[in-house]
Amino acid sequence: MKEQESLVQVKNLKTHFFTEEGVVKAVDGVDFEIFSGETLGIVGESGCGKSVTALSIMGLVESPPGEIVEGEINFAGQDLTELSEDEMRKIRGNDIAMIFQEPMTSLNPVYTxxxxxxxxxxxxxxxxxxxxxxxxxxxxxxxxxxxxxxxxx
Structure with missing residues (x-):
């Protein structure tokens, strides 16, 4: 039987924020795989890096101050950390998406x-x-x- 390849593979992801007070290691060595048809729930305390992990995968970490300093994010056979913003824009929302947890960045009540x-x-x-x-x-x-x-x- 052929072994199934992962759809998403995160290896040693490290996303840091460089502030006046020093380096904040928001994500420091995260690893996981998601296979086709699977759902992954990431749970943890407030401030533990759940959202920053998802934003890193989506290529939405604001730089500066944030930066993926190490690791790989492989999606469908390509390392997302190596893609340009234009290449990510084609993937984001079409092939890979995120539901934001912050109410102010969710649906806008002004529009249907x-x-x-x-x-x-x-x-x-x-x-x-x-x-x-x-x-x-x-x-x-x-x-x-x-x-x-x-x-x-």
Whole structure:
């Protein structure tokens, strides 16, 4: 039987923040693998590096002051730490995504849920507005949101 290859492999990830007070080692040697069809839940105390780990994978650590100083983040056979911002933008939101835990960076109450979901579909999948709206309804239905046609509005 052929051994399954991991979809995501994080090896010795170290993400540090360089501040006036010194170096903050927010992530210091994280390792894990995720295989196709698996879900990984990262739990821990507030401030332990969960969000910084996810932001590192997504290439969203603000630099300065943050920087991935060591490690590899392999996704579908390529090391994400070696990609340019343009290359990451093509992957982010399309092939790999994150649900942010901070309420102020989540959905914006000024815009409809449909518009906010459609925005990434138009950007990453080159869909028309109508196609993106239809796909947003389909996605809401898929995750069990009741009355998805009404929710997009």
């Amino acid at each position: 849920v449909g518009d906010q979901i459609s925005e990434s579909l138009i950007l990453h999948e080159n869909l028309s507005k109508k196609e993106a709206r239809d796909r947003a309804i389909e996605l809401l239905e898929r995750v069990g949101i009741p009355l998805p046609g009404q929710r997009v509005e």
